[in-house]
Amino acid sequence: MLMNTSSDFLVPSIDEKLCAYQKNRISQMIRDYLEINQQMDHFHFEYCPKCGQHHPVLVKAGKTKAGKQMLKCNSCKKRFVCDHGQLTYYSHQPQSKWNDLIIETQNGNSLLHTAAKIDVHESTAFRMRHKYLHFIEDMECLICTTS
Ligand SMILES: [Zn+2]
Structure with a gap:
């Protein structure tokens, strides 16, 4: 039997009225929300990002x-x-698009290809890629200075 993961979140009566694309969009949204909530539960701040209070x-x-x-x-x-300092911080794009962008960037795909893949404007894809590359740089700096 073919596994249909896209309809996991939907009751059968709704599921049969939607096409595959719509079901995919909905389950992507739900996964994003779940991820946000999960992040929230596990989020731990050693210092307050605003005032620097230890264990705020x-x-x-x-x-x-x-x-x-x-x-x-x-x-x-x-x-x-709660995602202060994370990639999704100050971004209107959901985590799933960031995940795709990271894969696209690492595969060396063109900006146009990436923009089409994650369904955003080319300039948005450009900004996201730029932010991601900066993020990687920061991470590398952190690793260098702490080891
Ligand atoms: Zn504070």
């Missing part, structure tokens, strides 16, 4: 328009998104 006491403080969890530091009372 953080409380949930609403969500951004893109559905990202906001946290508030008890020391400085400032809010920030």
